[in-house]
Amino acid sequence: MSEMIELKLNEQPSKKRQYLLLGGIILAMLLWSLTAITFSAPDDGGAKIAGNIIKGILSPDMQLLWNFTSQGVFYLLFETICIAFLGTIFGAILSIPFAFLMAPSVVPKPVYLITRFLVVVIRTIPSLVYGLMFVRVSGPGPFAGVLTMSLTSIGMVSKLYVDVIEDIDRGILEAMDAMGCTTFEKIRFGIIPQLIANFSSITIYRFDMNLRDATILGLVGAGGIGSPLIFAMNSYRWHQVGSILIGLVVLILIVEAISNKLRAKLVNG
Template sequence: MNQAIEAKLRQEPSKKMQYLLLTTIIVGSFIWSLSAIEFNAVDEGGWKIASKIIQGILTPDMDLLWNFTNQGVFYLLFETICIAFIGTIFGAILSIPVAFLMAPSIVPKPVYLVMRFLVIVIRTVPALVYGLMFVRVTGPGPFAGAMTMSLTSIGMVSKLYVDIIEDIDHGVLEAMDSMGCTTFEKIRFGIIPQLIANFASITIYRFDMNLRDATILGLVGAGGIGSPLIFAMNSYRWNQVGSILIGLIVLILIVEVVSNKLRSKLVNG
Protein backbone atom coordinates (compact mmCIF):
# COMPACT_ATOMS: atom_id res chain seq x y z
CA MET A 1 0.00 0.00 0.00
CA ASN A 2 2.81 2.40 0.92
CA GLN A 3 4.65 1.56 -2.29
CA ALA A 4 1.53 2.38 -4.32
CA ILE A 5 1.22 5.74 -2.58
CA GLU A 6 4.90 6.54 -3.17
CA ALA A 7 4.58 5.57 -6.83
CA LYS A 8 1.55 7.85 -7.15
CA LEU A 9 3.42 10.75 -5.58
CA ARG A 10 6.31 10.26 -7.97
CA GLN A 11 3.86 10.57 -10.85
CA GLU A 12 2.76 14.01 -9.64
CA PRO A 13 4.05 16.79 -11.92
CA SER A 14 6.91 18.82 -10.48
CA LYS A 15 5.98 22.41 -9.70
CA LYS A 16 9.56 23.64 -9.65
CA MET A 17 9.34 24.82 -13.25
CA GLN A 18 6.07 26.62 -12.54
CA TYR A 19 7.56 28.43 -9.54
CA LEU A 20 10.71 29.26 -11.52
CA LEU A 21 8.69 30.64 -14.43
CA LEU A 22 6.49 32.71 -12.09
CA THR A 23 9.54 34.10 -10.27
CA THR A 24 11.20 34.97 -13.56
CA ILE A 25 8.11 36.83 -14.76
CA ILE A 26 7.81 38.81 -11.50
CA VAL A 27 11.51 39.73 -11.39
CA GLY A 28 11.50 40.62 -15.09
CA SER A 29 8.43 42.84 -14.65
CA PHE A 30 10.07 44.57 -11.67
CA ILE A 31 13.28 45.27 -13.60
CA TRP A 32 11.31 46.51 -16.60
CA SER A 33 9.31 48.84 -14.32
CA LEU A 34 12.54 50.31 -12.92
CA SER A 35 13.53 51.41 -16.43
CA ALA A 36 10.78 54.06 -16.33
CA ILE A 37 12.17 55.69 -13.15
CA GLU A 38 14.76 58.45 -13.47
CA PHE A 39 16.98 58.15 -10.41
CA ASN A 40 19.13 61.10 -11.49
CA ALA A 41 16.17 63.50 -11.60
CA VAL A 42 16.88 64.77 -8.07
CA ASP A 43 19.52 67.51 -8.20
CA GLU A 44 21.44 69.28 -5.45
CA GLY A 45 18.61 71.76 -4.84
CA GLY A 46 16.16 68.92 -4.36
CA TRP A 47 18.28 67.39 -1.61
CA LYS A 48 18.47 70.78 0.15
CA ILE A 49 14.69 71.11 0.05
CA ALA A 50 14.33 67.55 1.35
CA SER A 51 16.64 68.32 4.28
CA LYS A 52 14.62 71.46 5.10
CA ILE A 53 11.41 69.42 5.03
CA ILE A 54 12.82 66.84 7.43
CA GLN A 55 14.23 69.55 9.69
CA GLY A 56 10.91 71.40 9.76
CA ILE A 57 8.94 68.24 10.54
CA LEU A 58 11.32 67.32 13.35
CA THR A 59 11.05 70.84 14.83
CA PRO A 60 7.28 71.52 14.68
CA ASP A 61 5.60 74.82 15.47
CA MET A 62 4.40 74.18 19.01
CA ASP A 63 2.34 77.39 19.08
CA LEU A 64 0.24 76.08 16.20
CA LEU A 65 0.06 72.58 17.67
CA TRP A 66 -1.32 73.82 21.02
CA ASN A 67 -3.49 76.55 19.53
CA PHE A 68 -7.12 75.96 20.58
CA THR A 69 -8.67 78.62 18.30
CA ASN A 70 -10.36 77.83 14.99
CA GLN A 71 -6.96 78.21 13.30
CA GLY A 72 -5.23 75.64 15.49
CA VAL A 73 -4.49 71.98 14.88
CA PHE A 74 -7.05 70.72 17.42
CA TYR A 75 -9.97 72.55 15.81
CA LEU A 76 -8.92 71.49 12.31
CA LEU A 77 -8.63 67.87 13.41
CA PHE A 78 -12.08 68.07 15.00
CA GLU A 79 -13.48 69.46 11.75
CA THR A 80 -11.85 66.63 9.82
CA ILE A 81 -13.39 64.04 12.17
CA CYS A 82 -16.82 65.63 11.75
CA ILE A 83 -16.55 65.55 7.95
CA ALA A 84 -15.54 61.87 7.99
CA PHE A 85 -18.21 60.93 10.56
CA ILE A 86 -21.14 62.70 8.86
CA GLY A 87 -20.06 61.45 5.45
CA THR A 88 -19.78 57.88 6.75
CA ILE A 89 -23.20 57.93 8.45
CA PHE A 90 -24.99 59.34 5.39
CA GLY A 91 -23.14 56.98 3.08
CA ALA A 92 -23.94 53.95 5.26
CA ILE A 93 -27.65 54.84 5.42
CA LEU A 94 -27.89 55.38 1.66
CA SER A 95 -25.97 52.14 1.05
CA ILE A 96 -28.63 49.98 2.73
CA PRO A 97 -31.36 50.33 0.04
CA VAL A 98 -28.69 50.28 -2.67
CA ALA A 99 -27.31 47.01 -1.28
CA PHE A 100 -30.73 45.34 -1.19
CA LEU A 101 -31.32 46.43 -4.80
CA MET A 102 -27.96 44.88 -5.71
CA ALA A 103 -28.69 41.50 -4.10
CA PRO A 104 -29.44 38.85 -6.78
CA SER A 105 -31.45 36.73 -4.32
CA ILE A 106 -33.87 39.59 -3.56
CA VAL A 107 -34.47 41.60 -6.75
CA PRO A 108 -34.86 40.58 -10.42
CA LYS A 109 -31.70 40.30 -12.50
CA PRO A 110 -32.22 43.52 -14.57
CA VAL A 111 -32.60 45.58 -11.37
CA TYR A 112 -29.46 44.31 -9.68
CA LEU A 113 -27.44 44.60 -12.91
CA VAL A 114 -28.45 48.26 -13.29
CA MET A 115 -27.64 49.01 -9.66
CA ARG A 116 -24.29 47.23 -9.86
CA PHE A 117 -23.42 49.27 -12.94
CA LEU A 118 -24.28 52.51 -11.12
CA VAL A 119 -22.15 51.52 -8.12
CA ILE A 120 -19.25 50.66 -10.42
CA VAL A 121 -19.55 54.12 -11.98
CA ILE A 122 -19.53 55.72 -8.50
CA ARG A 123 -16.45 53.74 -7.48
CA THR A 124 -14.60 54.56 -10.70
CA VAL A 125 -14.46 58.33 -10.09
CA PRO A 126 -11.72 59.32 -7.58
CA ALA A 127 -12.68 61.12 -4.38
CA LEU A 128 -10.69 64.22 -5.38
CA VAL A 129 -12.80 64.59 -8.53
CA TYR A 130 -16.00 64.42 -6.47
CA GLY A 131 -14.47 66.93 -4.07
CA LEU A 132 -13.76 69.39 -6.87
CA MET A 133 -17.30 68.95 -8.22
CA PHE A 134 -18.96 69.57 -4.85
CA VAL A 135 -16.68 72.54 -4.15
CA ARG A 136 -17.91 74.08 -7.42
CA VAL A 137 -21.54 73.39 -6.53
CA THR A 138 -21.67 74.20 -2.81
CA GLY A 139 -18.56 76.31 -2.42
CA PRO A 140 -15.43 75.46 -0.43
CA GLY A 141 -15.92 74.21 3.10
CA PRO A 142 -16.77 71.18 5.24
CA PHE A 143 -20.16 70.61 3.60
CA ALA A 144 -18.50 69.79 0.27
CA GLY A 145 -16.21 67.34 2.07
CA ALA A 146 -19.11 65.62 3.87
CA MET A 147 -21.05 65.23 0.61
CA THR A 148 -17.99 63.78 -1.08
CA MET A 149 -17.46 61.29 1.74
CA SER A 150 -21.11 60.22 1.54
CA LEU A 151 -20.97 59.54 -2.17
CA THR A 152 -17.64 57.72 -2.14
CA SER A 153 -18.76 55.62 0.84
CA ILE A 154 -21.71 54.25 -1.13
CA GLY A 155 -19.40 52.65 -3.69
CA MET A 156 -17.54 50.48 -1.19
CA VAL A 157 -20.02 50.04 1.66
CA SER A 158 -22.93 48.90 -0.51
CA LYS A 159 -20.73 46.29 -2.18
CA LEU A 160 -19.72 44.86 1.20
CA TYR A 161 -23.32 45.03 2.45
CA VAL A 162 -24.41 42.84 -0.47
CA ASP A 163 -22.01 40.08 0.57
CA ILE A 164 -23.53 40.12 4.07
CA ILE A 165 -27.09 40.09 2.73
CA GLU A 166 -26.33 37.10 0.49
CA ASP A 167 -25.03 35.15 3.49
CA ILE A 168 -28.27 35.47 5.47
CA ASP A 169 -29.50 32.21 7.01
CA HIS A 170 -32.77 31.70 5.10
CA GLY A 171 -33.67 28.79 7.36
CA VAL A 172 -34.53 31.28 10.11
CA LEU A 173 -36.89 33.11 7.78
CA GLU A 174 -38.52 29.87 6.68
CA ALA A 175 -39.05 28.86 10.31
CA MET A 176 -40.62 32.24 11.09
CA ASP A 177 -42.79 31.96 8.00
CA SER A 178 -44.06 28.57 9.18
CA MET A 179 -44.93 30.17 12.53
CA GLY A 180 -47.13 32.71 10.75
CA CYS A 181 -44.89 35.75 11.37
CA THR A 182 -45.64 38.90 9.40
CA THR A 183 -43.18 40.49 6.99
CA PHE A 184 -42.31 43.18 9.52
CA GLU A 185 -41.63 40.56 12.20
CA LYS A 186 -39.39 38.60 9.85
CA ILE A 187 -37.42 41.75 9.04
CA ARG A 188 -37.29 42.87 12.69
CA PHE A 189 -36.41 39.54 14.31
CA GLY A 190 -35.02 37.47 11.43
CA ILE A 191 -33.05 39.76 9.13
CA ILE A 192 -31.88 42.75 11.16
CA PRO A 193 -30.18 40.68 13.94
CA GLN A 194 -28.15 38.88 11.27
CA LEU A 195 -27.09 42.10 9.56
CA ILE A 196 -26.64 44.75 12.24
CA ALA A 197 -23.29 43.63 13.69
CA ASN A 198 -21.58 43.15 10.31
CA PHE A 199 -23.11 46.35 8.93
CA ALA A 200 -21.79 48.30 11.92
CA SER A 201 -18.35 46.71 11.55
CA ILE A 202 -18.18 47.69 7.86
CA THR A 203 -19.33 51.23 8.69
CA ILE A 204 -16.59 51.64 11.32
CA TYR A 205 -14.02 50.37 8.84
CA ARG A 206 -15.24 52.88 6.26
CA PHE A 207 -15.03 55.70 8.82
CA ASP A 208 -11.38 54.81 9.33
CA MET A 209 -10.82 55.17 5.58
CA ASN A 210 -12.88 58.35 5.31
CA LEU A 211 -10.80 60.01 8.01
CA ARG A 212 -7.73 59.68 5.79
CA ASP A 213 -9.64 60.72 2.67
CA ALA A 214 -11.03 63.79 4.46
CA THR A 215 -7.46 64.98 4.99
CA ILE A 216 -6.74 64.69 1.27
CA LEU A 217 -10.01 66.42 0.34
CA GLY A 218 -8.86 69.51 2.22
CA LEU A 219 -6.28 69.97 -0.53
CA VAL A 220 -9.07 70.93 -2.96
CA GLY A 221 -10.85 73.20 -0.47
CA ALA A 222 -13.35 70.68 0.91
CA GLY A 223 -12.68 71.60 4.54
CA GLY A 224 -10.67 69.86 7.20
CA ILE A 225 -7.00 70.01 7.97
CA GLY A 226 -5.86 69.45 4.39
CA SER A 227 -6.24 73.11 3.37
CA PRO A 228 -3.85 74.53 6.03
CA LEU A 229 -1.49 71.65 5.23
CA ILE A 230 -1.23 72.53 1.54
CA PHE A 231 -0.98 76.26 2.32
CA ALA A 232 1.90 75.60 4.73
CA MET A 233 3.64 73.42 2.14
CA ASN A 234 3.22 75.97 -0.64
CA SER A 235 4.67 78.73 1.55
CA TYR A 236 7.56 76.47 2.70
CA ARG A 237 6.58 76.69 6.38
CA TRP A 238 7.79 73.20 7.15
CA ASN A 239 7.60 73.61 10.92
CA GLN A 240 3.84 74.15 10.56
CA VAL A 241 3.67 71.11 8.30
CA GLY A 242 5.35 69.16 11.09
CA SER A 243 2.76 70.33 13.64
CA ILE A 244 -0.13 69.31 11.38
CA LEU A 245 1.42 65.92 10.60
CA ILE A 246 1.98 65.18 14.30
CA GLY A 247 -1.68 65.90 15.00
CA LEU A 248 -2.78 63.69 12.10
CA ILE A 249 -0.57 60.80 13.16
CA VAL A 250 -1.84 60.88 16.74
CA LEU A 251 -5.46 61.16 15.60
CA ILE A 252 -5.22 58.28 13.13
CA LEU A 253 -3.48 56.06 15.69
CA ILE A 254 -6.23 56.69 18.26
CA VAL A 255 -8.99 56.06 15.72
CA GLU A 256 -7.21 52.91 14.50
CA VAL A 257 -7.01 51.42 18.00
CA VAL A 258 -10.60 52.33 18.93
CA SER A 259 -12.09 51.15 15.62
CA ASN A 260 -10.26 47.81 15.75
CA LYS A 261 -11.56 47.14 19.27
CA LEU A 262 -15.13 48.08 18.31
CA ARG A 263 -15.06 45.94 15.17
CA SER A 264 -13.69 42.91 17.01
CA LYS A 265 -16.40 43.21 19.67
CA LEU A 266 -19.13 43.56 17.05
CA VAL A 267 -17.98 40.62 14.96
CA ASN A 268 -17.00 38.27 17.79
CA GLY A 269 -19.88 39.24 20.06
Protein backbone atom coordinates in the same frame (compact mmCIF):
# COMPACT_ATOMS: atom_id res chain seq x y z
CA MET B 1 -1.18 2.51 -3.65
CA SER B 2 1.58 2.54 -6.24
CA GLU B 3 -0.77 4.24 -8.71
CA MET B 4 -1.48 7.06 -6.23
CA ILE B 5 2.26 7.59 -5.70
CA GLU B 6 2.79 7.77 -9.45
CA LEU B 7 -0.01 10.32 -9.79
CA LYS B 8 1.54 12.50 -7.06
CA LEU B 9 4.94 12.27 -8.72
CA ASN B 10 3.39 13.29 -12.02
CA GLU B 11 1.67 16.27 -10.41
CA GLN B 12 4.85 17.70 -8.85
CA PRO B 13 6.64 18.73 -12.09
CA SER B 14 3.47 20.42 -13.37
CA LYS B 15 3.23 22.49 -10.18
CA LYS B 16 6.88 23.44 -10.48
CA ARG B 17 6.30 24.58 -14.05
CA GLN B 18 3.33 26.64 -12.88
CA TYR B 19 5.36 28.29 -10.13
CA LEU B 20 8.22 29.00 -12.55
CA LEU B 21 5.81 30.43 -15.11
CA LEU B 22 4.13 32.61 -12.47
CA GLY B 23 7.50 33.82 -11.17
CA GLY B 24 8.63 34.59 -14.72
CA ILE B 25 5.49 36.62 -15.40
CA ILE B 26 5.89 38.61 -12.18
CA LEU B 27 9.59 39.25 -12.92
CA ALA B 28 8.79 40.35 -16.48
CA MET B 29 6.08 42.74 -15.22
CA LEU B 30 8.49 44.14 -12.62
CA LEU B 31 11.20 44.80 -15.21
CA TRP B 32 8.66 46.31 -17.60
CA SER B 33 7.35 48.60 -14.85
CA LEU B 34 10.87 49.79 -14.00
CA THR B 35 11.29 51.10 -17.55
CA ALA B 36 8.65 53.77 -16.83
CA ILE B 37 10.59 55.14 -13.83
CA THR B 38 13.29 57.73 -14.34
CA PHE B 39 15.99 57.62 -11.68
CA SER B 40 17.79 60.89 -10.96
CA ALA B 41 20.04 61.86 -8.10
CA PRO B 42 18.72 64.68 -5.87
CA ASP B 43 20.43 68.03 -6.36
CA ASP B 44 21.58 70.40 -3.64
CA GLY B 45 18.22 72.20 -3.60
CA GLY B 46 16.31 68.98 -3.05
CA ALA B 47 18.61 67.90 -0.23
CA LYS B 48 18.19 71.31 1.41
CA ILE B 49 14.39 71.13 1.18
CA ALA B 50 14.43 67.59 2.64
CA GLY B 51 16.56 68.85 5.53
CA ASN B 52 14.17 71.73 6.16
CA ILE B 53 11.19 69.36 6.16
CA ILE B 54 12.79 67.08 8.73
CA LYS B 55 13.88 70.06 10.81
CA GLY B 56 10.36 71.54 10.72
CA ILE B 57 8.72 68.26 11.73
CA LEU B 58 11.14 67.78 14.61
CA SER B 59 10.65 71.39 15.81
CA PRO B 60 6.92 72.08 15.26
CA ASP B 61 5.16 75.38 15.79
CA MET B 62 3.80 74.86 19.31
CA GLN B 63 1.77 78.06 19.18
CA LEU B 64 -0.22 76.69 16.23
CA LEU B 65 -0.47 73.24 17.83
CA TRP B 66 -2.02 74.59 21.04
CA ASN B 67 -4.15 77.24 19.35
CA PHE B 68 -7.83 76.65 20.16
CA THR B 69 -9.24 79.20 17.70
CA SER B 70 -10.73 78.36 14.31
CA GLN B 71 -7.24 78.63 12.80
CA GLY B 72 -5.63 76.18 15.21
CA VAL B 73 -4.83 72.51 14.79
CA PHE B 74 -7.46 71.32 17.28
CA TYR B 75 -10.34 73.04 15.49
CA LEU B 76 -9.13 71.86 12.07
CA LEU B 77 -8.83 68.28 13.33
CA PHE B 78 -12.34 68.49 14.80
CA GLU B 79 -13.64 69.73 11.44
CA THR B 80 -11.90 66.84 9.70
CA ILE B 81 -13.48 64.33 12.11
CA CYS B 82 -16.93 65.84 11.49
CA ILE B 83 -16.49 65.61 7.72
CA ALA B 84 -15.41 61.97 7.93
CA PHE B 85 -18.16 61.06 10.42
CA LEU B 86 -21.05 62.66 8.53
CA GLY B 87 -19.76 61.35 5.21
CA THR B 88 -19.52 57.83 6.64
CA ILE B 89 -23.02 57.91 8.14
CA PHE B 90 -24.67 59.22 4.98
CA GLY B 91 -22.63 56.83 2.82
CA ALA B 92 -23.57 53.85 5.01
CA ILE B 93 -27.28 54.74 4.83
CA LEU B 94 -27.15 55.13 1.06
CA SER B 95 -25.24 51.85 0.73
CA ILE B 96 -28.02 49.75 2.28
CA PRO B 97 -30.45 49.92 -0.70
CA PHE B 98 -27.52 49.51 -3.10
CA ALA B 99 -26.40 46.41 -1.21
CA PHE B 100 -29.83 44.74 -1.35
CA LEU B 101 -30.14 45.61 -5.05
CA MET B 102 -26.73 43.99 -5.64
CA ALA B 103 -27.53 40.78 -3.76
CA PRO B 104 -28.14 37.97 -6.31
CA SER B 105 -30.34 36.06 -3.86
CA VAL B 106 -32.63 39.05 -3.29
CA VAL B 107 -33.25 40.68 -6.69
CA PRO B 108 -33.49 39.41 -10.28
CA LYS B 109 -30.30 39.15 -12.30
CA PRO B 110 -30.88 42.25 -14.52
CA VAL B 111 -31.36 44.48 -11.47
CA TYR B 112 -28.30 42.93 -9.83
CA LEU B 113 -26.12 43.53 -12.92
CA ILE B 114 -27.28 47.13 -13.46
CA THR B 115 -26.75 48.07 -9.81
CA ARG B 116 -23.34 46.41 -9.67
CA PHE B 117 -22.28 48.27 -12.83
CA LEU B 118 -23.41 51.57 -11.29
CA VAL B 119 -21.43 50.87 -8.10
CA VAL B 120 -18.35 49.95 -10.15
CA VAL B 121 -18.61 53.30 -11.95
CA ILE B 122 -18.85 55.10 -8.60
CA ARG B 123 -15.77 53.26 -7.29
CA THR B 124 -13.75 53.95 -10.45
CA ILE B 125 -13.69 57.74 -10.06
CA PRO B 126 -11.07 58.92 -7.50
CA SER B 127 -12.19 60.83 -4.44
CA LEU B 128 -10.16 63.90 -5.45
CA VAL B 129 -12.16 64.16 -8.69
CA TYR B 130 -15.40 64.02 -6.72
CA GLY B 131 -13.98 66.63 -4.37
CA LEU B 132 -13.18 69.00 -7.22
CA MET B 133 -16.65 68.48 -8.70
CA PHE B 134 -18.47 69.18 -5.43
CA VAL B 135 -16.27 72.19 -4.70
CA ARG B 136 -17.38 73.61 -8.04
CA VAL B 137 -21.03 72.85 -7.30
CA SER B 138 -21.38 73.79 -3.61
CA GLY B 139 -18.31 75.97 -3.16
CA PRO B 140 -15.22 75.26 -1.04
CA GLY B 141 -15.79 74.15 2.51
CA PRO B 142 -16.73 71.19 4.71
CA PHE B 143 -20.06 70.57 2.93
CA ALA B 144 -18.22 69.59 -0.26
CA GLY B 145 -16.11 67.21 1.79
CA VAL B 146 -19.18 65.56 3.35
CA LEU B 147 -20.75 65.05 -0.08
CA THR B 148 -17.54 63.55 -1.41
CA MET B 149 -17.13 61.18 1.54
CA SER B 150 -20.75 60.06 1.23
CA LEU B 151 -20.44 59.20 -2.44
CA THR B 152 -17.06 57.52 -2.27
CA SER B 153 -18.17 55.40 0.71
CA ILE B 154 -20.95 53.79 -1.32
CA GLY B 155 -18.57 51.86 -3.56
CA MET B 156 -16.75 49.95 -0.82
CA VAL B 157 -19.41 49.78 1.89
CA SER B 158 -22.18 48.47 -0.37
CA LYS B 159 -19.87 45.75 -1.71
CA LEU B 160 -19.05 44.57 1.82
CA TYR B 161 -22.71 44.80 2.83
CA VAL B 162 -23.59 42.41 0.00
CA ASP B 163 -21.22 39.77 1.38
CA VAL B 164 -22.94 40.02 4.76
CA ILE B 165 -26.41 39.80 3.21
CA GLU B 166 -25.46 36.70 1.25
CA ASP B 167 -24.17 34.99 4.41
CA ILE B 168 -27.30 35.37 6.56
CA ASP B 169 -28.90 32.21 7.93
CA ARG B 170 -31.86 31.40 5.67
CA GLY B 171 -33.05 28.74 8.09
CA ILE B 172 -34.20 31.40 10.53
CA LEU B 173 -36.33 33.04 7.87
CA GLU B 174 -37.81 29.71 6.82
CA ALA B 175 -38.69 28.94 10.46
CA MET B 176 -40.33 32.34 10.88
CA ASP B 177 -42.21 31.83 7.64
CA ALA B 178 -43.49 28.50 8.93
CA MET B 179 -44.65 30.25 12.11
CA GLY B 180 -46.72 32.65 10.03
CA CYS B 181 -44.64 35.77 10.66
CA THR B 182 -45.27 38.80 8.48
CA THR B 183 -42.64 40.32 6.18
CA PHE B 184 -42.04 43.15 8.62
CA GLU B 185 -41.51 40.70 11.48
CA LYS B 186 -39.08 38.65 9.40
CA ILE B 187 -37.09 41.78 8.58
CA ARG B 188 -37.26 43.12 12.15
CA PHE B 189 -36.47 39.90 14.04
CA GLY B 190 -34.87 37.66 11.42
CA ILE B 191 -32.73 39.81 9.12
CA ILE B 192 -31.75 42.96 11.03
CA PRO B 193 -30.27 41.13 14.09
CA GLN B 194 -28.03 39.15 11.73
CA LEU B 195 -26.85 42.24 9.84
CA ILE B 196 -26.53 44.98 12.44
CA ALA B 197 -23.24 43.87 14.00
CA ASN B 198 -21.40 43.29 10.72
CA PHE B 199 -22.89 46.43 9.16
CA SER B 200 -21.71 48.47 12.14
CA SER B 201 -18.23 46.93 11.97
CA ILE B 202 -17.95 47.77 8.25
CA THR B 203 -19.15 51.32 8.89
CA ILE B 204 -16.54 51.86 11.61
CA TYR B 205 -13.83 50.51 9.31
CA ARG B 206 -14.94 52.90 6.57
CA PHE B 207 -14.89 55.82 9.02
CA ASP B 208 -11.26 54.99 9.77
CA MET B 209 -10.51 55.20 6.03
CA ASN B 210 -12.58 58.35 5.51
CA LEU B 211 -10.66 60.13 8.23
CA ARG B 212 -7.49 59.79 6.15
CA ASP B 213 -9.29 60.67 2.92
CA ALA B 214 -10.81 63.78 4.51
CA THR B 215 -7.29 65.07 5.09
CA ILE B 216 -6.46 64.67 1.42
CA LEU B 217 -9.73 66.30 0.33
CA GLY B 218 -8.69 69.46 2.12
CA LEU B 219 -6.02 69.86 -0.56
CA VAL B 220 -8.74 70.68 -3.13
CA GLY B 221 -10.64 73.02 -0.80
CA ALA B 222 -13.16 70.52 0.61
CA GLY B 223 -12.61 71.59 4.21
CA GLY B 224 -10.64 70.00 7.00
CA ILE B 225 -6.99 70.24 7.89
CA GLY B 226 -5.71 69.53 4.37
CA SER B 227 -6.07 73.12 3.15
CA PRO B 228 -3.79 74.75 5.77
CA LEU B 229 -1.41 71.82 5.33
CA ILE B 230 -0.96 72.46 1.59
CA PHE B 231 -0.77 76.24 2.17
CA ALA B 232 1.99 75.74 4.74
CA MET B 233 3.88 73.42 2.38
CA ASN B 234 3.59 75.80 -0.57
CA SER B 235 4.92 78.68 1.52
CA TYR B 236 7.73 76.49 3.01
CA ARG B 237 6.50 76.95 6.58
CA TRP B 238 7.77 73.56 7.67
CA HIS B 239 7.33 74.30 11.40
CA GLN B 240 3.58 74.61 10.81
CA VAL B 241 3.66 71.46 8.67
CA GLY B 242 5.27 69.65 11.59
CA SER B 243 2.60 70.74 14.07
CA ILE B 244 -0.20 69.74 11.68
CA LEU B 245 1.36 66.34 11.03
CA ILE B 246 1.78 65.70 14.76
CA GLY B 247 -1.92 66.43 15.30
CA LEU B 248 -2.88 64.13 12.42
CA VAL B 249 -0.72 61.25 13.64
CA VAL B 250 -2.08 61.47 17.19
CA LEU B 251 -5.67 61.71 15.95
CA ILE B 252 -5.38 58.73 13.59
CA LEU B 253 -3.72 56.58 16.26
CA ILE B 254 -6.47 57.34 18.78
CA VAL B 255 -9.28 56.73 16.28
CA GLU B 256 -7.70 53.51 15.03
CA ALA B 257 -7.29 52.14 18.57
CA ILE B 258 -10.92 52.93 19.43
CA SER B 259 -12.29 51.60 16.14
CA ASN B 260 -10.35 48.33 16.46
CA LYS B 261 -11.80 47.72 19.92
CA LEU B 262 -15.33 48.53 18.79
CA ARG B 263 -15.08 46.30 15.73
CA ALA B 264 -13.68 43.43 17.79
CA LYS B 265 -16.58 43.68 20.25
CA LEU B 266 -19.14 43.83 17.45
CA VAL B 267 -17.72 40.87 15.55
CA ASN B 268 -17.32 38.76 18.71
CA GLY B 269 -20.82 39.59 19.91
